[in-house]
Amino acid sequence: MNRTIKAILAVLFILIITFSAITITENIGRGLKADITEQKIYTLSDGTKSILSRINQPIDIELYYASTAAVKGPDQIKFYNNYFEFVRSLLEEYETAAGGMINLEVIDPRPYSDEESTALAAGLKKFPITQDENFFFGLILKTGFGVQKTIPFFSPDRQNFVEYDISFLIDTAITREKKKIGVLSSLPVMGDDVTGYMAQMMRMQGQQPKEAWGFVGQLRQQFEVETVPADTEEISGIDILLVIHPKDLEEKTLFAIDQYIVKGGRAIVCVDPHCFADQPDRQAAMQGMPQSQASNMPELLKSWGLSMQPNTFAADMQLAQLTPLGQDQRPVKLIGLLGLERGCFNEDLAMSSDLNDVRVLFAGVLKDIREEDSPLQLDPILMTTSKGNSISVSGSYELMYPDPDRLLNKFYPGTEPVYMGYRISGNIKSAFPEGIDITVESEEGEESNQDSDQAQPQTKHLEAVAQGSDCGVIVYSDVDFISDMLAFQRTFLGMASVGDNNTLLLNSIEDLSGSSDLMKIRSRGNYRRPFEVVDEIEAQAEAETAEEEKKITAQIEGFQKELQEIVSSAKQGEEDIVGSAILEQKKALELKIREAEKRLQQVKLQRREKIEELGNKLRNINMLLAPAIILVVAIVLAVYRSLKRRHYIANVNKQ
């Protein structure tokens, strides 16, 4: 064989081996990788991995990102390129971790294409960029069983929770059953739980069936909601337990709640040192019988690492709201009616990070009383500002007819936030580790004592599970926040949510209902890293020019006012007499306005120039500094070598 042909064949053989080896390592080493980013942004949380391990059907994920359109868009759109890269990488991690159960496709929907139609049909948000181009950045998830879920738009506000959102979508897509919520309450929150026909019948008999609270109606749209009796011995068959205003519950009910949670059940508990929605019986009140509107279950709270003092309330001057205390009365500031705003919610929890406006009415104060070595994890959800504090009243009568001034006088600002909501997770210990004894009427007793008139009550021991794992409870120290009084308002279209009160409840349910895995998904941290120095310079320049800007703006407003006055005075029929003078004055003022506007522009320009100057400086350093140094070194070396050579030649000649 010709040597050249032999060489070519040998080289081809080597290259084929090389490329085969690459293909093999691509497939065998898929799982081996190291995420060396500071915030481990490509590493999936344990919760997500657990959700992915439960996938029992193929899932197609279509990530829609209009990358071609983004190029044509304004600078703000280009910002999404980084975010898209991050989302795509994260989804690739999902694909790898799912072991072939997830198939990821990245789609750039072009104008008038089938992909664009699919995106629009699925409800993905579109933002027109040009006449033809639309900007998309969303996700469609399709399971093998035909369930379709979407994230209409990857909003930058949710960037810290993008993993939570994707995992939540997968978790709900593979869980086909509707979640069942059990409501245990001392209040008639479920209304008269009757069918439409029964309600009609009651109306015909002149009775008005009681309506369920607004939040129950909202929950029924997404979940199966059922009543859990307040005297139950055991709670089972539900996914989430909602305990609202647990007032004077029997020990066996407390035991049932405790055991439900210890055995891994999920619960949201709303206790309240004074529940305004719990209207006292008027007749009894008139007879002077004391009636408490407080609810608590200290034994259980203690086992969850919390305590709530009676007659003590969270207060905050900055958050206190104005409200009229009666008809035709002026609104007054009520120190216990708090409008919680951003900063009052735990931003590290997916459930509370997006909240803006939650109102609570004389909420209690929750204190973390965990022991040092407690296995529980307590995450605060709601809090006052750091200047919030607690106030105490001597009894519930003080709040039946509240005196705003008197209550205000009790308040003095604190130094730390007061907490009104906690999420508890981990291994909760039972409040009744030994179990409890309950009294039951024995059937055997009845049989054996047939002659006696009364059945013999007997004691029955209920065994307890002492400690559970992966428990999840959310406790709020207010009940009123979910009442129709604060959370809803009646409009001609029906009940409408007010603020984020109902959202908080729904988020809490979502947080608990997904799975314990979802609770383990941490915030992904802030992957955006801004130019801090530039931000500082901008802020400084803004502060420096703000005064001048304000002055010039005021001047412009003054001139404009003057101009208006002149024009209106001219309209009053004097234009003939002082026409030319007015015209001159008008011109002079217009000139002044234009000059002031120019000055204002100049101020803004200076600010922009300062930043641009920095950009240019940095560009020059990066572009020219190193090449310049290399050039200098090269020239110095060349000169040195040339001198050395000359010196050598000269010396050789001498020799």
Added chain:
Amino acid sequence: MSGFLAVFKRELKGYFATPVAYVFLVIFLFFSGYIPFKQGFFENRQLDMRLFFVNMPLLFIFIVPSVSMRLWAEERKSGSIELLLSLPITVKQAVLGKFLAAWLFLVIALLLTLPFPLTLAWLGDPDGGLIFAGYVSAALMAGGFLAIGSFFSAVSRNQVISFILAVVACSVLVFAGMPTTMNFLSSFLPNGLVNAISQLSFLQHFDSMQKGLIRFSDLAYFVILIIGWIAACGYILEERKAN
């Protein structure tokens, strides 16, 4: 071993003895600093080196073959290869010595772009891990390009031809992973084959690494690629020696 070290030292010294290396460094450093700013690094206000690294494959397509073209073509043209291969060193030692010296030179060129990460550190708090991953992936990619370049330098005694051949080969391996190429290929090739082709692309492995995720398959890709092309280069030289 001593033969390898001798070739390595001679080659590395050789780079700094001629003005060509300085010209190369100046051009490389100028463009690596210029392109990110041109593409809106400052305006984006995002403290990372994505725009710096994202253009590296295109920059390397021209820069690396210009370093590799002289590795063997020059020796063959001047006839010094006969002398080199008659010395008491093996072809393997000579190939590795030259390759590693050229690679080190490219790594030095990369390290001279340090003003960029320093700028980032001055501007705020960048992700150190991400920057490190970017440099590692760029260095590996330079090694891959260089191995291809060495092979073509050994194939032809004309430097220009070896430069052009290396540029074409590197371009094919970079552009195989571009979305447009993949779209085009998928119009007449089955999906499996298109995926296999994209797996051979520099771009796919470089992209994932410079984002801070170092996969075994990406590292293996560069290592196998370098070993394969260097082996092919060695084989060609062995053949020439026998001739």
